[in-house]
Amino acid sequence: MTRALLSLPPLPGWAAPGSVVAARAGALPNASGLLLPHDGLPVTDVRDRPERWVALGLVAEALRRNVPVLGWGSGAALLGRALGAAVVPAGAHGGVDWSPLPRGAVVHAWGGEVPLHWSHGRATAWADVTLPVRIRAEFLAALPSLTDRRPGSPLEVVGGPVAVQAVVTEFYARARQDALLGPVFAAHVTDWPAHLRHVTAFWVTMLGGAEGPLPAWRGNLNGAHAGLGIGGAHLRAWLALWAGTARDLLPPDAAEVLVTRAAAMGARLGRGARGTSQGRGA
Numbered sequence: 670m671t672r673a674l675l676s677l678p679p680l681p682g683w684a685a686p687g688s689v690v691a692a693r694a695g696a697l698p699n700a701s702g703l704l705l706p707h708d709g710l711p712v713t714d715v716r717d718r719p720e721r722w723v724a725l726g727l728v729a730e731a732l733r734r735n736v737p738v739l740g741w742g743s744g745a746a747l748l749g750r751a752l753g754a755a756v757v758p759a760g761a762h763g764g765v766d767w768s769p770l771p772r773g774a775v776v777h778a779w780g781g782e783v784p785l786h787w788s789h790g791r792a793t794a795w796a797d798v799t800l801p802v803r804i805r806a807e808f809l810a811a812l813p814s815l816t817d818r819r820p821g822s823p824l825e826v827v828g829g830p831v832a833v834q835a836v837v838t839e840f841y842a843r844a845r846q847d848a849l850l851g852p853v854f855a856a857h858v859t860d861w862p863a864h865l866r867h868v869t870a871f872w873v874t875m876l877g878g879a880e881g882p883l884p885a886w887r888g889n890l891n892g893a894h895a896g897l898g899i900g901g902a903h904l905r906a907w908l909a910l911w912a913g914t915a916r917d918l919l920p921p922d923a924a925e926v927l928v929t930r931a932a933a934m935g936a937r938l939g940r941g942a943r944g945t946s947q948g949r950g951a
Contacts, residue, residue, distance in 0.1 A: 672699055672700055672701035672816070673690050673696065673699065673700055673701065674688060674689050674690070674700070674701050674702050674704065674812075675689070675690060675691070675692035675693075675696055675697070675700045675702070675703045675704065676689045676690070676691065676692055676703070676704035676705075676706060677691075677692050677703075677704065677705055677706065677708070677724055677727070677744070678691065678706070678708065679706055679708060680704075680706070681704060681706055683805070683809075689704065692727055694727070697727070697730055697731055697734055697736055697821070698734065698818065698821065700731070700736050701737070701812045701816075702736060702737040702738065702739065702808070702812050702815075703727070703728070703731045703736055703737070703738045703739075704738075704739055704740075704744070705724075705728065705738065705739065705740030705741070705744030705745070705747050705748055706740075706741065706742070706744050707741050707742020707743050707744055707745075707765065707798040707800075708742075708743055708744070709742075709743060709765070709798075710743055711743075711758070711759070711766055712743055712746040712747050712750055712756045712766040712768075713746075713756045713757070713758045713766050721747075724747060725747065725750065725751055728740075728747060728748060728751040729751050730821050732751060732752070732790075732792060733819060733821050733822075734818050734819050734820070734821045735790075735791060735815075735817065735818050735819045736791070736818065737791040737792070737793075737808065737811065737812060737815050738791065738792040738793070739792075739793045739794075739795075739800075739804075739805075739808045740792075740793070740794050740795070741794070741795040741796075741797065741798065741799075741800040741804075742765050742795075742796070742797065742798035742799075742800075743765055743766055743798075744794075745767070745768060745794035745795055745796050746765070746766040746767050746768045746796075748768070748792055748794050749767075749768020749769070749770075749771050749794065750768060752768075752771035752772075752774070752789055752792065753771055753772060754768045754769050754770065754771040754772070755768075755769060756768050757769065765796075765798055767783050767796050768784075768794070768796070769784065770784045770787055771787075771789055773789055774787045774788065774789040775787060775788050775789070780796060780797070783796050784796065785797065786804070791815060793807075793808055821877070822876065822877025823876040823877055823926050823930070824873060824876035824877035825877070826922060826923055826926050827876060827919065827923045827926050827927060828919065828923055830869070830873050832918075832919060832923065833869055833872045833873055833876065833927075834865075834869045835918055836872075836914055836915050836918050836919065836927060837865055837868050837869045837872060838865055839914050839917075839918060840910060840911055840914040841854070841861070841864075841865060841868075843910055843913075843914060844907075844910055847906065847910060849902060849903060849906045850903065850906055850907060850910065853903065872927075875930060876926070876930070904935050904938060907931075907935070908931055908932060908935050911927070911928070911931045912924075912927075912928045912931070915927040915928055916928070
């Protein structure tokens with residue numbers, strides 16, 4: 670499969686026409702790399718620049734996925750910000766915002782007080798607005814050997830919304846037959862298709878965001894379970910049944926994501942249940 674070299678605007682005219690294409694959401698999993706060209710726009714104050722928030726989201730996703738990134742000029746400052754560094758407003762350094770060295774980065778050349786050329790894993794930055802041919806050539810030459818990728822979210826590790834839906838559906842099929850959990854659901858769930866959609870949307874959101882036709886879940890975990898009369902025994906049974914279902918249906922790494930997240934949510938619910946019981950004088 671041929672991987673595309675993505676770029677934020679303005680797209681550089683490198684090599685053959687069409688060799689660099691506009692970056693967009695959803696394209697990073699199959700990208701060979703991401704370019705962040707200098708665009709002259711500020712990086713320090715982006716409150717009224719929604720396009721900057723979109724760009725930062727793309728850069729952050731590329732870094733999570735282990736996609737090689739090359740930024741220069743304001744693109745280098747954008748890369749530094751995505752890596753958690755503070756950005757210095759444009760001033761003496763060529764009238765462009767610049768990034769101090771991010772934590773864990775390696776500096777290769779300085780331009781006075783400015784880290785002119787630095788790298789952080791597969792990310793490369795050149796602080797000046799004109800990218801040297803050498804830096805470009807080194808980045809392009811490395812791309813064929815940097816094809817391994819990491820999942821962009823826990824949702825991808827699990828297998829996406831389809832895998833989540835399968836676990837949720839099977840879990841509730843088992844829970845309805847459980848001697849302890851079954852009566853709770855029978856007393857409080859009247860529309861099972863709607864309930865399964867709602868719980869699936871909750872898990873998809875918690876694992877990295879809504880995808881496809883599912884709306885993002887909005888709500889309060891403790892509030893959603895208030896008044897159900899659940900206690901410690903119910904939580905333990907829920908966690909055990911959820912873990913067993915996930916491990917039966919998913920590969921070990923994917924199942925452990927769901928088991929770990931459920932354990933954390935169970936701890937929150939347990940604290941809420943104890944607080945409610947104490948408030949009632951139990």
